[in-house]
Amino acid sequence: MHEFAGYAAGALVGSRLVMGLIGSRYARFSQFVRGPRKTIAYAAAMLRNREPRHMGHNPLGGLMILLLIFLVSLAGLTGWLQTTDAYWGVEWVSEVHEIVVNALLVSIVT
Numbered sequence: 001m002h003e004f005a006g007y008a009a010g011a012l013v014g015s016r017l018v019m020g021l022i023g024s025r026y027a028r029f030s031q032f033v034r035g036p037r038k039t040i041a042y043a044a045a046m047l048r049n050r051e052p053r054h055m056g057h058n059p060l061g062g063l064m065i066l067l068l069i070f071l072v073s074l075a076g077l078t079g080w081l082q083t084t085d086a087y088w089g090v091e092w093v094s095e096v097h098e099i100v101v102n103a104l105l106v107s108i109v110t
């Protein structure tokens with residue numbers, strides 16, 4: 001169950017990456033992924049309750065999407081590695097898996 005769910009999550013990330021490139025307007029990364037300067041400016045405005053409205057995702061939402069994509073991918077990758085001959089039973093791989101999954105849980109709650 002665990003492995004199947006993990007690979008399914010990886011497949012969903014894969015399809016989201018494709019949608020981010022060729023999907024509808026507000027699904028595209030180019031529409032909502034912003035550089036550090038704009039993201040920090042947005043966060044600063046948010047702290048003052050003065051953030052502008054955005055169609056689709058705001059810059060912080062875009063950053064969170066990148067983070068979630070990264071963490072789910074890394075969870076899947078380090079999970080799969082533990083099933084390979086080369087990395088089976090290798091301590092640091094399962095430790096990274098655990099840290100990534102905990103970071104994922106914190107991110108989801110956030």
Ligand code: HEM
Pocket residue numbers: 056057058061065068072108
């Ligand atoms: C890896 C897991 C998850 C991912 C990738 C994810 C992703 C997202 C995204 C992209 C949005 C839209 C944010 C926006 O409007 O800019 C969203 C909204 C939301 N998610 Fe998740 N989510 C995850 C897990 C969860 C879980 C476990 C729950 C509930 C237990 C949840 C509840 C919600 C709710 C209630 C919203 C609407 C928030 C709002 O409109 O203010 N999500 N999520």
Ligand code: HEM
Pocket residue numbers: 002003005006007009072075076077078079080081082083094095097098101104
């Ligand atoms: C989003 C994807 C995934 C999530 C959220 C997840 C979550 C977890 C969690 C919470 C643990 C327990 C960590 C601990 O306390 O030791 C764990 C362990 C483990 N996971 Fe995953 N996992 C994912 C994907 C995968 C995949 C794709 C595989 C293999 C194909 C995998 C294989 C394993 C193995 C072998 C362990 C045991 C490691 C150990 O005890 O040292 N996981 N995973």
